[in-house]
Amino acid sequence: MSLDKHIEKVLFSDEAIAERVAQLGSEITSQFSGDSEPPVFVGVATGACLFLADLVRRIDLPISIDYIRADSYASGTVSSGSPRISFDLKLDITNKHVFLVEDIVDTGNTLSCLIEHLKLKKASSVSVCTLLDKPSRRKVHFKLVGDGKFYSGFECPDEFVVGYGMDFAEQYRNLSYVGVLKPECYM
Ligand code: 5GP
Ligand code: MG
Numbered sequence: 001m002s003l004d005k006h007i008e009k010v011l012f013s014d015e016a017i018a019e020r021v022a023q024l025g026s027e028i029t030s031q032f033s034g035d036s037e038p039p040v041f042v043g044v045a046t047g048a049c050l051f052l053a054d055l056v057r058r059i060d061l062p063i064s065i066d067y068i069r070a071d072s073y074a075s076g077t078v079s080s081g082s083p084r085i086s087f088d089l090k091l092d093i094t095n096k097h098v099f100l101v102e103d104i105v106d107t108g109n110t111l112s113c114l115i116e117h118l119k120l121k122k123a124s125s126v127s128v129c130t131l132l133d134k135p136s137r138r139k140v141h142f143k144l145v146g147d148g149k150f151y152s153g154f155e156c157p158d159e160f161v162v163g164y165g166m167d168f169a170e171q172y173r174n175l176s177y178v179g180v181l182k183p184e185c186y187m
Helices: 014-032 049-056 109-120
Strands: 007-012 040-045 064-071 084-087 097-105 125-133 150-155 178-181
Touching: 014 049, 014 125, 014 150, 040 049, 040 109, 049 097, 064 109, 084 109, 097 109, 109 125
Parallel strands: 040 064, 040 097, 097 125, 125 150
Antiparallel strands: 007 178, 064 084
């Protein structure tokens, strides 16, 4: 059965994502174009993999790229609320501008844990770009580091979404759009 048949509705199409990613890319390029020290783009694995790949191709600056992983979802669709860093950076970010790339910010627990971690590693600034934001679900108010900025692709309704990197039980990450699963697919 084709993956599309598992999807009840499409929230953000391939075309809408591509257009927004291009806009974000040029905004972010302007943010850093005056800096002598180019930023380190850090993708939050695994969910941000497709977004990171598309976004960095829209950044016209000499950046470097790394990955970090924070685990909070034991399984299913509800966050455990106490994320931990389970895979750390390879690069030294001391005195560097760091640009965290996330798939989705929900309660804010994961982001707040990641920002604190990058602060301890002495990043000179931490900016965040998330593809999706669910502000209605926020529990933790995270603080950016230095003159870091917050970018968000789209505001997401309070629904569990999959696709474009985001999973349910490690499936559906390879959908090229973001959608909501049919209820029978959670069974
Ligand atoms: P938070 O710690 O902000 O509650 O959750 C952040 C992480 O939970 C995200 O990076 C993402 O991996 C996962 N998450 C939150 N909402 C969703 C959703 O609707 N769908 C999927 N697939 N993952 C989500
Ligand atoms: Mg994530």
